[in-house]
Amino acid sequence: MCRGKQILPPFRSSMATPGLNTRKLSVTLTVRYTQAQLTKDWITARVSAANSLEFGLFCRSHLKAWAKSDLNNWNLVNGSSPVFSGPYLIPLLSWIVPNGGVCFLGGVVKPSENIMTEKNNQADREKPADWPGGSPGGISATVGRDGAAEKVRENFRRMVAGDAAPGEWAYSWRRELNRGGFRAVDFLMEEIVNSGKCIGCASCVTICPTDVFDYRQETPVDTRTDACVQCVLCTEVCPVLRPADQDMDALVQYGDNPLDEGYGPYVYGLYTRSTDQEILARCQDGGLVSTLLTFGLANGSLKGAVIGDVLPEDNQIGRHILAKTREHVLQSAASRYTYSPNNLALADAMGADVNPIAVVGVPCQINGLRYQQNSAISQSMVKWLRKNVALTIGLFCSEAFTHESLDKLAEIIGTERRKIRNINIKGKVVVRLDDGEVREASLKKYREFARPACLYCTDYSAELADIGAGGIGLDGWTYTLVRTKRGHEALQAAIEAGLLQTRPLSDEPRGEFLMQKLSADKKQNRPHPAQMPTYQERAAQAYLDPKTYYTKGPGARKAEPDNG
Ligand SMILES: Cc1cc2nc3c(=O)[nH]c(=O)nc-3n(C[C@H](O)[C@H](O)[C@H](O)COP(=O)(O)OP(=O)(O)OC[C@H]3O[C@@H](n4cnc5c(N)ncnc54)[C@H](O)[C@@H]3O)c2cc1C
Ligand code: SF4
Ligand code: SF4
Incomplete structure (x- = not known):
């Protein structure tokens, strides 16, 4: 294993900062x-x-x-x-x-x-009872x-x-x-x-x-x-409605001549793992996300972070939070596979003018944030977001799951829902219970309870984020994709401070293989959401699984007839 800077390639960019092409x-x-x-x-x-x-x-x-x-x-x-x-x-x-x-x-x-x-x-x-x-x-x-x-x-x-x-x-x-x-x-x-x-x-x-x-x-x-x-x-x-935006590259500021292997422009990838024991005890994979946030809050480069928290009464149901302390970040570490509307906390940050901030979210949320920053109509919210979002960390995402999925999962693994402490998906569903016991379930079975709306999302790897983070490849490490100079600087600073260990992607090549495959499943095989059937049409087909609709389901391309 090598540590720190050795394996980081130089950032290949002069990082010109083109002015935003904002239509007035x-x-x-x-x-x-x-x-x-x-x-x-x-x-x-x-x-x-x-x-x-x-x-x-x-x-x-x-x-x-x-x-x-x-x-x-x-x-x-x-x-x-x-x-x-x-x-x-x-x-x-x-x-x-x-x-x-x-x-x-x-x-x-x-x-x-x-x-x-x-x-x-x-x-x-x-609706409120008194609403007229x-x-x-x-x-x-x-x-x-x-x-x-x-x-x-x-x-x-x-x-x-x-x-x-x-x-x-x-x-x-x-x-x-x-x-x-x-x-x-x-x-x-x-x-x-x-x-x-x-x-x-x-x-x-x-x-x-x-x-x-x-x-x-x-x-x-x-x-x-x-x-x-x-x-x-x-x-x-709206990321579902709006076609891809030509101005977006200028806003995100990818490096010059970035690599593009089917999962959005990036400069380099690596595995990372926190050296902070408290974070390692709570995080989902290698703790990259929580490490960057706690480090940023500690050194003053961040004053807050828009992240996902959990409801006090149910630790698998997500909600949004503006984290301002290390304690907030730690209490919210690890992933909930239900949907957490993190971006609602942007309003909290803007309302209290907490800045600069980081934003953590699944790809649909990072895309929605970028579209807000790049809106054609310039108003104070748009300007605030452009100026004050210092770092975006996108979590790789094939799909999220419905609330009902939790009851189903508990039933499959033979426990009570309230005993589920953490869920991780690694080709199978790995469930850790309150007492530390680990049980497993088939992902194929669990996927029946994926959120149907996730069909309309074609981004697996958070292509517009500064840094992408996921759990593919090496167990206990975060697959880390650096796309922009901001992402590079944040990562580099944490490595130099001794807060992150690094390993090259070649230590577990399956990570890159999965990256390409899972991105292609969502991106290449799906048309634009506007061309997809509605939820009602899919319900009539009795096929709501978002992951396989276009690979094995009614949307799969029919094989060419063999005329030979
Ligand atoms: C719904 C969902 C689906 C995912 N699917 C995949 C996948 O298919 N493949 C893959 O490689 N990785 C996936 N991930 C990412 C993976 O689970 C880890 O979040 C990622 O590897 C970072 O790990 P970490 O240890 O560095 O993060 P940590 O340090 O544990 O931090 C995780 C951060 O995620 C935030 N968070 C938790 N739950 C949510 C949520 N529901 N929505 C938004 N933010 C949340 C927390 O607030 C925390 O800041 C998914 C994550 C989510 C939330
Ligand atoms: S919540 Fe997002 S996806 Fe839904 S309508 Fe609003 S902008 Fe579009
Ligand atoms: S699959 Fe897309 S829409 Fe669904 S939670 Fe993940 S990023 Fe959002």
């Missing part, structure tokens, strides 16, 4: 109302005639000019007005004016359930043009079925946007969530500037649809 709002949006229309009289007349409040979108320059003139005349910035009222307006305006982009024209925003609260964890699955239904605060809001979202959906479906390349599909909504906007939440819910294609990454929830969504049962819930300001951010960041 003014390019993608045509304003719905001209600045001249936005006078006090115009708004007052409109509000009283319609007996409703209307939301609008404005580009930054219009908004600024308007804010300076009418808003100041109305003394809105300092107090209240006959039309606009409510305790939420002033904070909203003070956020809107410097950031530009999205403007609320009137409307009393009901204090919403906060996406960070316990209420949004799996335990709470009901319809619109925020009981006010009827007029949003979007009739049928626009449905029209976008029709265009989208037509493009997917036709010859248009995936990169062009986004124009099905961009075109409608240019014509005055549409309520994107309706499109997202219909196309992704109601069709069972949502993988639960929570990106739409965290990016929405008006808090339209709650998050329950691993999906967004459009509790406050009428608060939608037609900004389309939720559709822009």
Whole structure:
């Protein structure tokens, strides 16, 4: 075994830092109302005639000019007005004016359930009893043009079925946007969530500037649809909906001439193992993830980390947490194979301005984060994420499992569910019980309880992360894939501090073999999610296993007829 730097190849990159190719709002949006229309009289007349409040979108320059003139005349910035009222307006305006982009024209925003609260964890699955239904605060809001979202959906479906390349599909909504906007939440819910294609990454929830969504049962819930300001951010960041983004390479900043062997650009791979005994006692594989986080928090290069925690009453059900101490990281170490919506903790980090942060997540979450960072519409959340996410660690992932799978697993291995301490998947399911006993189950059997939504995910190895980490190859070590300079520097620093041991991948070549195979299973064999059947269609086929749908199931390519 060799330690430390010896086996690390030099980072093969001059690491140019190209500017982000961010398209500005003014390019993608045509304003719905001209600045001249936005006078006090115009708004007052409109509000009283319609007996409703209307939301609008404005580009930054219009908004600024308007804010300076009418808003100041109305003394809105300092107090209240006959039309606009409510305790939420002033904070909203003070956020809107410097950031530009999205403007609320009137409307009393009901204090919403906060996406960070316990209420949004799996335990709470009901709408609040006192929710009036319809619109925020009981006010009827007029949003979007009739049928626009449905029209976008029709265009989208037509493009997917036709010859248009995936990169062009986004124009099905961009075109409608240019014509005055549409309520994107309706499109997202219909196309992704109601069709069972949502993988639960929570990106739409965290990016929405008006808090339209709650998050329950691993999906967004459009509790406050009428608060939608037609900004389309939720559709822009959805990794299931959005075709691959051309700008992403510049954002991730892979090394120059990175290797690419079918699992995304990377610079080098190796096995790593923590030297910290406390971490080794708690981690899933080699403890790389927890070591990088605790080291970063200790040396000040990180102030927090978005990771997965467990519910206090059930140690196999995941939830999100913003870890700020070594203790938080240790208590959350090891993997839960149920879905943990880690990205919800991004809102906690931004709300408290904890930075810089690391983000740990399965590939769908890292992709969702990158799409948020690279959103075409620049607002404060996007800027914050670009500036303050210092490190992303992606966990390799073939699939996650349903909550019901835990009962099934307990039944298969003949124990009670509450006694399961840890699950690890190594070609078979290895279960460690509370008393230290280890039992095994067949992965084939357990896979019947994989999360059906994972079919719509084509990334095994977290291709957009700074570092990828998985349990393939050497037992007790973490298979580590370094993709970017940030990843390299974080790893190198921990090795130099004596916190990580390293071994070359050639010490267990099966790791690389599995890497290629498992990535290909998800990537090469699956079409774009938009071209896949819906959950309902798969249920009708009685085939919900995501892993084998396109290899052995109804989606498998039929063998060419042998004409010889
Ligand atoms: C759902 C899931 C599926 C996986 N599938 C594979 C696979 O097919 N092949 C493979 O090689 N590796 C897979 N992994 C990764 C593997 O289990 C280890 O997480 C990885 O090897 C890192 O080990 P470690 O000892 O370095 O991490 P540790 O130091 O133990 O840290 C693990 C980190 O993961 C976070 N975490 C735990 N559960 C979750 C969760 N459900 N969602 C998001 N974050 C979580 C924890 O907060 C912790 O920070 C999977 C992980 C998960 C969570
Ligand atoms: S996949 Fe993510 S972004 Fe898309 S709808 Fe689901 S939670 Fe929202
Ligand atoms: S396979 Fe893993 S990364 Fe993909 S959607 Fe499922 S949990 Fe997310």
